[in-house]
Ligand code: SAM
Ligand code: DTB
């Protein structure tokens with residue numbers, strides 16, 4: 161299969177998503193996406209950059225800042241996560257931050273140039289009293305003139321609607337990996353649970369932020385499987401975070417063989433081609449990435465980053481390093 165055939169599919173699939181009518185049959189097969197990932201690097205990147213330029217400002221980057229509003233002590237067993245109570249990673253548990261702390265951090269992020277503020281919590285899912293606190297935070301951050309995002313785990317019916325009514329713009333909930341690899345990584349919640357939460361978010365009219373993690377020892381086929389799942393959501397997510405595993409000592413995935421960084425770039429390109437209108441974010445793992453690899457990711461269609469010295473518990477590049485990189489590449493922040 162050549163890449164031109166696949167590009168035609170991208171256009172058709174996009175039209176289907178805009179129509180937003182009844183669920184279409186999966187359009188991107190895993191084989192289609194594997195063909196993208198297997199293509200000569202230059203062909204893949206050229207195609208991704210071409211698609212990128214059709215839909216986006218080629219030099220614009222959206223900046224999101226993360227904060228952990230409740231840290232550690234999580235009952236789940238996600239094999240990559242430093243916040244799972246069962247792994248001994250040295251992460252200090254922290255109860256929910258106060259409204260003032262969150263608003264102060266959001267105002268500081270805005271002053272540094274972030275347009276979106278993303279609040280994360282180490283929960284399997286929020287309780288009703290947590291939702292009440294979160295809606296206060298969402299309202300307050302929103303009133304600063306920032307976009308709001310939350311990532312709180314699985315949502316029960318009705319919870320997304322409450323968050324949406326408070327003004328939540330995006331909900332982040334990742335599929336993490338392909339269905340066939342998923343059980344190697346997480347056993348305390350099912351793939352279908354995640355899809356159900358994404359449906360709750362979509363039905364509440366909140367933008368979907370959904371991606372995954374690479375570098376967990378998966379095959380290229382599984383990376384294709386993850387992208388296929390994301391691209392076949394109807395409609396596909398507005399925001400697609402591609403995380404590179406941050407290896408944290410004490411987690412089961414610590415010591416996983418390193419992924420060739422060019423595989424990360426290829427995954428970004430496949431996300432761009434299959435989800436042309438989405439914002440594709442280089443998420444976790446940038447601290448360990450060279451400027452050259454990040455530049456390749458931007459060429460491959462990435463147009464969003466986490467901006468700020470910390471992700472949730474691990475380090476992200478200093479804002480000065482990011483500003484310098486953006487200047488070197490002639491990239492500007494999107495408002
Ligand atoms: N507890 C909620 C949940 O799991 O949905 C929200 C926070 S959780 C930390 C959000 C996402 O961060 C995970 O789904 C995973 O994709 C990503 N993540 C967590 N630890 C990571 C790591 N060590 N490296 C890369 N991504 C990670
Ligand atoms: C996402 O896809 N990546 C972010 C955000 N959504 C919540 C989280 C990355 C966490 C990396 C590990 C840590 O800092 O604890």
Ligand code: SF4
Pocket residue numbers: 234235236237238241242243244281282283284313
């Ligand atoms: Fe808990 Fe989320 Fe970490 Fe999984 S990824 S252990 S649910 S905080």
